[in-house]
Amino acid sequence: MLYIIKRLIMVIPIMIGVVIIVFTLTYFAPGDPVSVALGEGYTQEEYDAQAEFMGLDKTYIEQLASYLVHLITKLDLGKSYFSNIPIESELMSRFPVSAMLGLFGIVLTVLIGIPLGIFSAIKQYTVLDYGLTALALVMAAIPGFVLAILCIVLFGVRLRWLPIMGLETPRHWILPIATSAFPGIAAMMRMTRTTMLEVIRQDYITTARSKGLKENAIIVKHALKNCLIPLVTIIGGSMAMVLAGSIISENIFSIRGIGTYMYGGISSRDYPVVMAGVLVMAFVVCVVNLLVDILYAFVDPRIKTIYGIRKNKRKKPAVMPGAESEVV
Amino acid sequence: MLRHLVKEKKESNPRTPEDMSVKKALWQDVLARFLKNKSGIVGFSIVVIMILLIIFAPVITRFDYDAQSFPDRLLYPSALHPFGTDNFGRDLFTRMLYGGRISFMIAFIATLISAAIGTVFGSVAGYFGGVIDMIISRFLDILMAIPSLLLAIAISAALGSGPINTALALSIGGIAISARIIRATVMAIKTNEYIEAAKATGSRNLRIIRKHILPNTFAPLLVNATMSIGGSIMGIAGLSFIGLGVKPPTPEWGSILNVGREFIRDFWPMTVFPALFIMLTIFGFNLFGDALRDALDPRLKD
Amino acid sequence: MNLLEIKGLTIQYAMRANTIHAVNNVDLTIAPGQTLGLVGETGAGKTTTARGILRLIQTPPGKIVSGEVFFEGRDLLKMSGAEMRAIRGKSISMIFQNPMSALNPILTIGEQIAEVIHLHEKCSKKEAAERSRNMLKMVGIRPERAGEYPHQFSGGMKQRVVIAIALACSPKLLIADEPTTALDVTIQAQVLDMMRALKNKLNTSMLLITHDLGVVAETCDAVAIMYAGEIVEYGSLERVFHNPKHPYTLGLFGSIPSLDKVVERLSPIRGLMPEPSALPKGCKFKERCDYSCDDCEKEEQVLREIELNHTVRCMRAEGGGF
Numbered sequence: 040m041l042y043i044i045k046r047l048i049m050v051i052p053i054m055i056g057v058v059i060i061v062f063t064l065t066y067f068a069p070g071d072p073v074s075v076a077l078g079e080g081y082t083q084e085e086y087d088a089q090a091e092f093m094g095l096d097k098t099y100i101e102q103l104a105s106y107l108v109h110l111i112t113k114l115d116l117g118k119s120y121f122s123n124i125p126i127e128s129e130l131m132s133r134f135p136v137s138a139m140l141g142l143f144g145i146v147l148t149v150l151i152g153i154p155l156g157i158f159s160a161i162k163q164y165t166v167l168d169y170g171l172t173a174l175a176l177v178m179a180a181i182p183g184f185v186l187a188i189l190c191i192v193l194f195g196v197r198l199r200w201l202p203i204m205g206l207e208t209p210r211h212w213i214l215p216i217a218t219s220a221f222p223g224i225a226a227m228m229r230m231t232r233t234t235m236l237e238v239i240r241q242d243y244i245t246t247a248r249s250k251g252l253k254e255n256a257i258i259v260k261h262a263l264k265n266c267l268i269p270l271v272t273i274i275g276g277s278m279a280m281v282l283a284g285s286i287i288s289e290n291i292f293s294i295r296g297i298g299t300y301m302y303g304g305i306s307s308r309d310y311p312v313v314m315a316g317v318l319v320m321a322f323v324v325c326v327v328n329l330l331v332d333i334l335y336a337f338v339d340p341r342i343k344t345i346y347g348i349r350k351n352k353r354k355k356p357a358v359m360p361g362a363e364s365e366v367v
Numbered sequence: 368m369l370r371h372l373v374k375e376k377k378e379s380n381p382r383t384p385e386d387m388s389v390k391k392a393l394w395q396d397v398l399a400r401f402l403k404n405k406s407g408i409v410g411f412s413i414v415v416i417m418i419l420l421i422i423f424a425p426v427i428t429r430f431d432y433d434a435q436s437f438p439d440r441l442l443y444p445s446a447l448h449p450f451g452t453d454n455f456g457r458d459l460f461t462r463m464l465y466g467g468r469i470s471f472m473i474a475f476i477a478t479l480i481s482a483a484i485g486t487v488f489g490s491v492a493g494y495f496g497g498v499i500d501m502i503i504s505r506f507l508d509i510l511m512a513i514p515s516l517l518l519a520i521a522i523s524a525a526l527g528s529g530p531i532n533t534a535l536a537l538s539i540g541g542i543a544i545s546a547r548i549i550r551a552t553v554m555a556i557k558t559n560e561y562i563e564a565a566k567a568t569g570s571r572n573l574r575i576i577r578k579h580i581l582p583n584t585f586a587p588l589l590v591n592a593t594m595s596i597g598g599s600i601m602g603i604a605g606l607s608f609i610g611l612g613v614k615p616p617t618p619e620w621g622s623i624l625n626v627g628r629e630f631i632r633d634f635w636p637m638t639v640f641p642a643l644f645i646m647l648t649i650f651g652f653n654l655f656g657d658a659l660r661d662a663l664d665p666r667l668k669d
Numbered sequence: 670m671n672l673l674e675i676k677g678l679t680i681q682y683a684m685r686a687n688t689i690h691a692v693n694n695v696d697l698t699i700a701p702g703q704t705l706g707l708v709g710e711t712g713a714g715k716t717t718t719a720r721g722i723l724r725l726i727q728t729p730p731g732k733i734v735s736g737e738v739f740f741e742g743r744d745l746l747k748m749s750g751a752e753m754r755a756i757r758g759k760s761i762s763m764i765f766q767n768p769m770s771a772l773n774p775i776l777t778i779g780e781q782i783a784e785v786i787h788l789h790e791k792c793s794k795k796e797a798a799e800r801s802r803n804m805l806k807m808v809g810i811r812p813e814r815a816g817e818y819p820h821q822f823s824g825g826m827k828q829r830v831v832i833a834i835a836l837a838c839s840p841k842l843l844i845a846d847e848p849t850t851a852l853d854v855t856i857q858a859q860v861l862d863m864m865r866a867l868k869n870k871l872n873t874s875m876l877l878i879t880h881d882l883g884v885v886a887e888t889c890d891a892v893a894i895m896y897a898g899e900i901v902e903y904g905s906l907e908r909v910f911h912n913p914k915h916p917y918t919l920g921l922f923g924s925i926p927s928l929d930k931v932v933e934r935l936s937p938i939r940g941l942m943p944e945p946s947a948l949p950k951g952c953k954f955k956e957r958c959d960y961s962c963d964d965c966e967k968e969e970q971v972l973r974e975i976e977l978n979h980t981v982r983c984m985r986a987e988g989g990g991f
Contacts (some may be wrong), residue, residue: 180650251757327626
């Protein structure tokens with residue numbers, strides 16, 4: 040419990056740091072929102088009034104402080120430069136769709152990636168193993184948006200099997216979820232295989248065999264749970280990938296989610312929107328990582344019994360194919 | 368044949384200090400292990416072929432990459448236009464190769480920048496430890512909290528499009544990982560050499576960092592760099608796809624793919640060829656990076 | 670009838686560049702209730718032999734090339750997978766060398782003991798848990814700790830848990846692979862005492878693998894000395910310890926520091942064991958032997974009986990020695 044509380048508290052300074060970084064980025068961005076908002080021909084007074092209205096006449100520190108205060112006290116993410124709709128209401132209305140897509144993507148990644156990785160490991164040196172490994176390598180090389188386009192060409196246009204726009208029927212969900220899960224499946228497969236291979240080599244597996252257990256029982260009861268520990272970390276990373284990629288994939292499939300909202304903000308240089316979007320996504324990633332860490336504690340009894348873990352106990356593999364590719 | 372060349376090199380250097388001859392022997396081992404790895408050689412070949420293609424693009428191609436020709440719009444592949452033409456009549460084969468130049472250039476620069484900055488942060492944090500380490504590590508944590516593609520998008524949106532801006536945008540995300548790797552390596556070595564360093568004076572410290580610590584960081588950095596080039600290429604394509612990154616008329620795989628979307632129903636070359644190039648390049652770098660990592664890692668991979 | 674009879678066991682590992690001849694034509698016998706010590710240096714092939722008995726060799730790259738392992742009259746090497754699994758943990762159990770890594774970190778020790786009981790004996794999960802707590806008591810661990818995890822125990826206690834698992838189903842044969850090597854000397858004594866007591870209580874036969882002659886002297890009835898995959902000396906404890914004949918055995922005894930004499934230097938055996946992938950022809954010990962002659966490398970050496978209950982693989986040891 041102490042562990043969980045400690046982790047929760049850690050999230051706050053990180054989020055504040057993120058806010059500062061993102062805010063600073065947009066503050067120094069080229070372009071002047073005031074003149075954009077006013078359009079053609081304005082006087083100095085009109086300019087000053089508009090600037091004051093938009094809160095852009097204050098210094099950097101004042102603006103940063105004001106943003107932080109609004110964020111923390113009222114969860115107010117500001118307004119778009121171009122419309123007067125409060126950003127957080129837009130985000131709220133679009134959140135469920137993106138969240139569901141993301142969730143289904145992760146579920147698919149886990150359901151397909153882990154079993155395939157396990158098969159690959161148990162049947163090492165066989166044709167199945169080489170085949171699956173090669174498949175994972177190929178899958179990892181296909182960015183999500185490329186796959187989405189190819190799928191649209193193949194399944195939507197040529198074969199006309201699946202719809203490619205919007206989300207009305209369940210069939211509409213198939214392509215968006217499949218294409219966003221794809222790179223994650225490759226990463227999960229490879230990591231599961233590597234971890235499983237290591238686990239099978241451990242002494243306690245030999246002990247289990249010497250007890251006379253069947254191979255299946257050994258894999259399920261002894262090997263699997265030990266495998267899950269590093270895998271749970273990857274799920275956190277997958278979430279980040281899926282979120283970032285949703286900006287592009289939602290656009291490709293014309294889905295009304297957070298991704299398209301952000302895309303619109305980027306195209307029109309609507310900085311408050313972009314900033315808010317980044318914040319929300321970073322926050323979701325933080326929360327997911329937190330849940331992952333808590334899950335960790337449940338899966339690994341060694342953590343259950345030890346308090347005050349150094350925050351960096353969660354091992355992030357330094358180099359991991361497929362995880363570098365964060366574009367869907 | 369390569370083995371033969373490497374052996375020659377070793378013999379021609381008889382008077383190298385012990386440190387160096389150990390390193391040379393190490394590299395021979397690495398090379399030998401790498402050559403045994405079939406997929407690594409495949410990956411390496413793909414990368415080399417790509418690089419050769421894009422270097423010799425002016426020689427291989429017949430057209431200018433921005434030579435428009437309205438009567439020749441949207442032609443399917445033929446002998447004259449091996450990949451067909453785009454919606455402005457420009458030869459797609461040429462645009463693929465020149466697009467490759469842009470992609471590779473930006474990817475290399477981005478990787479270089481993030482490795483350089485990451486090394487500085489990581490070695491300072493690792494070597495000095497204490498408060499400095501804590502501050503830098505917290506900063507890295509914050510950086511890592513933002514998904515790197517997202518960060519690249521945000522920075523790209525702030526800075527605008529163009530090759531240099533894109534390279535900068537992509538490099539920032541990679542800093543944290545490079546820094547972490549360097550920091551871990553430095554800290555591991557620091558406990559070894561620290562006794563010596565304690566006896567010496569301040570300036571000797573710097574030399575120790577340069578001579579002992581940095582060479583040992585080379586290997587993990589190299590692996591990380593190779594792996595992340597694939598990711599960078601993906602990122603460049605992705606950014607260009609959404610209108611950041613590199614804008615038309617500069618040829619770039621991602622932006623061509625994006626434009627090709629319009630014609631997706633009737634004309635496949637404008638989407639399929641950029642997709643193929645992106646996938647093949649990333650695949651090659653991934654295989655190469657994997658094999659490199661296995662060759663550099665003394666533990667057997669199975 | 671002998672409980673265990675190993676005849677001509679040969680095990681090899683096929684690596685990429687060469688073949689490792691780990692175990693070469695080994696014969697061993699264990700009578701019911703008897704403890705056989707298998708002594709040798711690291712790399713001699715003792716662990717491989719032990720694992721070969723239970724068919725726990727990693728295949729690939731390992732392979733039991735030939736031989737027979739008769740347990741209560743039946744050849745283990747010819748059994749099906751299911752028959753073998755019925756024997757493991759129940760009739761024959763094994764204790765491994767490194768207690769620190771032999772237990773699954775995410776299962777409680779109680780569960781790990783109960784698992785083997787539940788697997789082989791017809792009883793409910795509750796009964797298995799109850800019996801597992803009894804086993805803990807027997808090995809000197811408080812049964813209330815059954816719900817704790819391996820990392821909460823010290824090395825010595827972990828080894829006791831491993832022993833509890835191995836003896837839970839009252840096996841007829843216990844194979845103990847260097848059970849005390851990873852523990853410090855004081856714990857070593859405790860664990861050995863405990864093993865001896867349990868062994869007597871349950872009348873278990875034991876194959877004790879070790880490189881420590883002192884341990885052999887205290888616990889074993891018979892001894893086999895192993896070198897480069899072969900048995901080089903074999904007999905009752907009394908015969909081998911009082912009348913060692915193989916130059917290697919002589920070297921081993923000679924290298925033990927004496928409590929009575931004052932010496933300036935220890936006397937190890939010169940040289941190193943040959944590479945198992947490149948074993949020399951003829952006597953494998955010739956290079957390091959002070960008594961060798963040219964004939965020694967010409968013929969493959971065989972075990973010769975030099976007296977009752979005592980065989981030696983050395984052509985020069987016969988007929989009264991050197």
